[in-house]
Amino acid sequence: MQFYLATSFIFPRSLRFRLFALCFVTTHLPLLGYIGWGAATGRIAWAEFIILTLATMAGAAGALLGIGALLNPIHALADALHQSDEPGRNRAAPTLPEVGDIISKLFAGVRRAATATREQIDELNIAAHEDPLTGIANRRGFLAQLDALPLSRRRGCIAIIDIDHFKQVNDQLGHDEGDRLLGDFAARLSSQTRRVDVIGRWGGEEFAIFYQDAIEDEASWSLARIADRMRQEPIGTLGGQPVTFSAGLCAWRGGPVTEAISRADEALYRAKRSGRDQIQRAERPASQAYG
Incomplete structure (x- = not known):
């Protein structure tokens, strides 16, 4: 959560674009490091530079596509939650929900699942330790x-x-x-x-x-x-x-x-x-x- 808040200045209303930006920068760090080292030493091998650039671009493209695919179910989930929260609202042209709304919806779903699981565990624990006929401990x-x-x-x-x-x-x-x-x-x-x-x-x-x-x-x-x-x-x-x-x-x-x-x-x-x-x-x- 601290990292999430710290990066809010990057596309603050779009989680997708924020992830894309972070992915693009981090995948290009090896290339930027190589350029910096070459500029400092004056020993840039252009063949290696071109290969490294192409590999970096391919990796960035793959990572961006993967992130996009992973975010699609979140987008659909948030859209469905919006529809359930606001019945009758026209969703013919859905837009990317706000980041805070997605996170809050996801956290709410996790809390509901955790609460339901905890209640089931409590019920099983009671059933295992309570005598059903008398209501006292077995x-x-x-x-x-x-x-x-x-x-x-x-x-x-x-x-x-x-x-x-x-x-x-x-x-x-x-x-x-x-x-x-x-x-x-x-x-x-x-x-x-x-x-x-x-x-x-x-x-x-x-x-x-x-x-x-x-x-x-x-x-x-x-x-x-x-x-x-x-x-x-x-x-x-x-x-x-x-x-x-x-x-x-x-x-x-x-x-x-x-x-x-x-x-x-x-x-x-x-x-x-x-x-x-x-x-x-x-x-x-x-x-x-x-x-």
């Missing part, structure tokens, strides 16, 4: 949000949650009711956690929560509060009883998150084997049990 999105956290914020508790007897919900009440229940449960989790916490659908009827900067007691209290509300204000019933959930909880202190998730998952299965509708904490490794 497993990939949940892990991506944890990966995006700075190291100082990768501290807290991981909870893996499973809706109790969900298969019976689908079998007895139907898949539509099961889908509704999943959506309502995701909304319940979102409304009962903090903004800094990360919520995701882990898969099927399982969900995950990262309680940022929370100790196990705080995370356990939050889950217990959600469980109590599930009993008092059920999002669904099965056999006349409120639909409940089981959860496994594990502290995460910045190490590999997969290890904390695995330990929370083990705690979840202990909760389900112990009768469901309860929260279990991950067992501490032997090295920390007596620390």
